[in-house]
Amino acid sequence: MNLAWLDAFLVYGLFFVVMIVGLALLLHLQLGLARIANFGAVGFWGLGMYAFGVLFIQVDWPFSEVWAFLISMAFGTLVAGVAGLAIGWVIADLDTDGVMVATLGFATCVWIVATTEQDLTGGALGLGGLGFPYDIGSVKANETLWLVILIAVVALILFYVSRVHKAPYGRMLISIGDNEHLARSLGKQSFRRKMWLFAGSSAAMGLLGAIFGVMERFLDTGNLGISITLAAIVALVVGGTTRVWGAVVGAAATIAVFEILIQSYIPFPQAWYGQAIPVLRQMAFGAALILVLMFRPHGILGQMRRDKLMRRTHGG
Amino acid sequence: MVDEASNTVPVDKSLDDGASSRPTIRVQNAAKSFSGRTVVDVEDLTLGTHSIEGLIGPNGAGKTTLLRMIMHAIPLDQGTVVLSSDGSGFETVLSDLSTSRMAQHGVVKTNQVITDFEQLTILDSMLLSIAQRSDESASAIYREQGLYADRADEIQWYLEQFDFEDAFGFANSAGEKKLLDIIRCLLLNPRVLLLDEPTAGLPDSIRDQLMGLIREKAAQDDMSVVVVEHDLHVIWSMCDYVHFMAEGRVVLHGEPSYIRDHETVVEQYLGSGHV
Numbered sequence: 001m002n003l004a005w006l007d008a009f010l011v012y013g014l015f016f017v018v019m020i021v022g023l024a025l026l027l028h029l030q031l032g033l034a035r036i037a038n039f040g041a042v043g044f045w046g047l048g049m050y051a052f053g054v055l056f057i058q059v060d061w062p063f064s065e066v067w068a069f070l071i072s073m074a075f076g077t078l079v080a081g082v083a084g085l086a087i088g089w090v091i092a093d094l095d096t097d098g099v100m101v102a103t104l105g106f107a108t109c110v111w112i113v114a115t116t117e118q119d120l121t122g123g124a125l126g127l128g129g130l131g132f133p134y135d136i137g138s139v140k141a142n143e144t145l146w147l148v149i150l151i152a153v154v155a156l157i158l159f160y161v162s163r164v165h166k167a168p169y170g171r172m173l174i175s176i177g178d179n180e181h182l183a184r185s186l187g188k189q190s191f192r193r194k195m196w197l198f199a200g201s202s203a204a205m206g207l208l209g210a211i212f213g214v215m216e217r218f219l220d221t222g223n224l225g226i227s228i229t230l231a232a233i234v235a236l237v238v239g240g241t242t243r244v245w246g247a248v249v250g251a252a253a254t255i256a257v258f259e260i261l262i263q264s265y266i267p268f269p270q271a272w273y274g275q276a277i278p279v280l281r282q283m284a285f286g287a288a289l290i291l292v293l294m295f296r297p298h299g300i301l302g303q304m305r306r307d308k309l310m311r312r313t314h315g316g
Numbered sequence: 317m318v319d320e321a322s323n324t325v326p327v328d329k330s331l332d333d334g335a336s337s338r339p340t341i342r343v344q345n346a347a348k349s350f351s352g353r354t355v356v357d358v359e360d361l362t363l364g365t366h367s368i369e370g371l372i373g374p375n376g377a378g379k380t381t382l383l384r385m386i387m388h389a390i391p392l393d394q395g396t397v398v399l400s401s402d403g404s405g406f407e408t409v410l411s412d413l414s415t416s417r418m419a420q421h422g423v424v425k426t427n428q429v430i431t432d433f434e435q436l437t438i439l440d441s442m443l444l445s446i447a448q449r450s451d452e453s454a455s456a457i458y459r460e461q462g463l464y465a466d467r468a469d470e471i472q473w474y475l476e477q478f479d480f481e482d483a484f485g486f487a488n489s490a491g492e493k494k495l496l497d498i499i500r501c502l503l504l505n506p507r508v509l510l511l512d513e514p515t516a517g518l519p520d521s522i523r524d525q526l527m528g529l530i531r532e533k534a535a536q537d538d539m540s541v542v543v544v545e546h547d548l549h550v551i552w553s554m555c556d557y558v559h560f561m562a563e564g565r566v567v568l569h570g571e572p573s574y575i576r577d578h579e580t581v582v583e584q585y586l587g588s589g590h591v
Contacts (some may be wrong), residue, residue, distance in 0.1 A: 067374045141444075163457035171436065172452040173446050185387070186445055186500060187419030200454060242435075303435075310437045311484040315462060 008140060013260040015215055020255050022154040023232035024239070024247030025161050026201040032241040033170060034194055035177030036091065039100045041205055042228040043107030044080045046114065048206020049213040049314075052076025052118050057129040069133040073210050074141055080206020081199050084310045085140045087199030092191045106283070111224040127219040143215065149298060150211050166313060172198065174304075202205050227282070234285045238292045240299030249300055254288050339422070339507040340364035340402045341362075341386060341410070341525045348378075348385055356381050357564045358395070364508055364540030366556035368531065369540045370572070371544045373561035374585050380428055382561070383510050387425045388415055400505060422507030425531065426514055427542075432493045439483045441496055442471050444487060445503035458523030467503075474499050477529075478522065488516045498526060509534075510520050515550055527554055552576065560585070 023041055030036040034255045052072045062069035087106050090097045093161020093181040114121045119125055130231065132142045148246060164170040184190050231254075258281050292299060343361045347354065356378040356488060358408045363369055384390040386397050389413060395579075397410040399421060408421055418424075443463060446546050450456070451463050464471070478495055487493045491583060494517045501509060503529050511530070515523045534541045551572065553559060558575040560568040562584050568575060575581055 016330045160457065164454075166460055167457045168443065168447040168451045168463050169441055169454050169456060172447065174435055174440075175433055175444050179431065180429075181389075181415070182431050182433065183444075185419060185425065186504065187391075187416050188444075189414075189416045189449075193452075196454070198486050304476040306435060306437045307485045308441055309481075310439050313460060314439060315484060 006140075006144065009264065010260065011140070011143050011147055012215075013256075015143075015150060016214075016259055017256045018147070018150050018154050019212055020228075020231050020235055021247050021251045022150075022157055023205060023228070024236040025154070026155050026204050026208075026252060027236050028241065028247055029161060029164065029173070029197060029201050031236065032246070033164070033173040033177055034142075034197055035096075036194060037096045037099045039229060039233070040087075040103030040105070040107035040311055041232050042224060042226065043103065044202040045209035045212070046086055046107070046110050046224040047209070048080035048081055048203075049122060049209035050076075050110070050114050050219055051079035051206070052210035053127060053130055053213045053219045057122065057127060058122075066133045069252040073207070076210035077203050077207040080209065081203030084202020084205075085195065085199035087202070088195035090195040091198070103128040107224070107226075107229065111211055111221060114219075114224055114307045115221045117298055119219075121219060124219065124221055128217065130214055130217045130219070132174070132214060146211075146215055150208075150215075153164060153207070153211065154234055155280070158244075158248070165244055165309065174306075218253040227278075230282070230285060234289050236299075238288055238299055240301030240303075242304035243299065243301040245308070246301050251313060253300060254285055258284055319405055333373045338364055338367065338538050339399060340540065341423070341542075341575060342398045343386065343398065343510055344396050344398070344581060346397065348383075348390060348394045349393060350379060354564050356383065356385060358566055361559070361566050363542050363559075367534040367539075367554050368541040368543065368557075370555035370558040371542055371561060372548070372551055372558060372575075372585070375476070377445055377561040378511055380562040381544070381560055383425055383512055383544060386410065386510065387418060387423070388413060389425075399508065419504060422439075422505070423499045424504050424506040424508070425510035426498050426501050426512055427511040428516075430490055430517065431497060432487055432491045434486075436486075438475075438480050438487050438492075439471070441487075441500055442474065442503055446471075470503070476504075477525065477557040491522065494518055495522060495526065502529075505537070506539060508540045508542070511541065511545070513545055514543065515545060515547050523550075532552075 004250035024047060027041055030038045052075060056068060056073050059068070083106070087102065091102050094102065113186035115124050117123070118125075132146055134141060134142070134145070136145060147161060151283065162270055164173070171185070173188070176188060176193060180190050212223075216223070234254050236247050237250065238254050239248065240246030263277065272280075294304070341363045343358050343363070345360075346358045347358065348356045361537070363550060371382070372406070373379055382388060385392055392411055395411070399408045400406070401408065401409050406546075410418060410421070411422060413421065432445065433444075436444065443460075446467050446495065447463055451459050453459075480492065481488065488494045490547070494514075496510070498514055514526070527550060530541055533539055543555065555572055558570065558572050559566050560575055560578075560581050562580075568580060570578070576586075
């Protein structure tokens, strides 16, 4: 297969876009269905990345690298899940403002710990030594395969999310998000359900973080700022918070346009790439968000359509 | 008990455990004040000894507050609420339970104010009601058809009886929402059903049909029903027993005819010109 068109920049751009789609899909479960306003996605994502990376690099593994890699990845996922369970327990009974502050606070804690625990994490200088668990030739081939693996993981998440919409589980989550008191009076254990949903989706965010760390080959506290959270939220809101494909459409309309199309085809002066482009990107995302909220408050895809779904599922 | 040809509601047989005695709720020394004003002060009240009981009284007597206290939607200042579920003497202290656990124990209340899920369709609402915890497990992503099939007869029966405009659509009118609220509760197969002004906002024909259904279910399933209602025709025609509340206390109990003609009730509530 001729992959000449797929340059390193495009592989990385696509990787970033697909990862944001994955995060936005998980946020969709939390925010779109159960109405948990998680503003700390980067915290769980970053915790997964760091837990994976630190364990993999700092431990003197007695067995093969592939096993060490897989165990570390499972560990990263688990740590993010346990953190999700703890934070979920804290926020399940809070109102939206409380949830936003608590999750944002958690993400800040992760960033501070990663920066200050220099012996473990390398602090602000970062920690190198991550790599792919395979070697199929060139750097480009390895990165492309890793992109394919990420796409498979995110496709699985997308499939799960679309099934959740069609399952009693999704209906229960929607009922809790829609009218929690009424859902409780019908026997739905909203506290426990929200807590476990949060734990599960946080674990998956951690896995995405670990996968991202491998692509970067480097643990960098610079990734733990607000921009990943913002990218995922903007993608989801622009696409449609309550829709299955909202994350995909939104990421395509925002992150993909900026990361791939604009940066590839608009001849920005070379000097801009250091400082100006990231700022321009934030401005463009902000503008997209404002425009969508003004003209299409439910996102490009609009509101959830349970009536259509029910007709399709049970309509004969 | 399934009888598709008649107006009898199909019953989920899996939940029919054959118990025959009626569940009761006993409220003891329960008090609630808001800003120093005592709204409810009930010494000892047992609800559910008759299949359908009415709870009446003037505005502000504390009827709705009492129901909400039983449901633990309002925390009690003091006192206990205990459910005796059958003749076995097994008791559950409801005032220790969360709202969701209460529904799992079969104690369910309809809402006085119209309450609905904005994002869920009529069919969604009904399926939400019948879904058990195992149906709603995060891994049960292929459970939908099975869930529907489990109680399809019952769901179809409700949809046909009450002639919803579009089961796949949303409940639009206030009447539909109110009706759906009650149907959601009935689908939970409650042991104790508290109805808080169930007929407000319902067209007369639907009201009569619904009350007939509740009477039937109360007789058939050993369900205890407590009705708070301002439409006294509903109370006199439906209830076997009536509690009269005034100023937070239950001051009288008795058969409808006794309450109806009692001097205190006439004085405080009905007025001398009542029929």
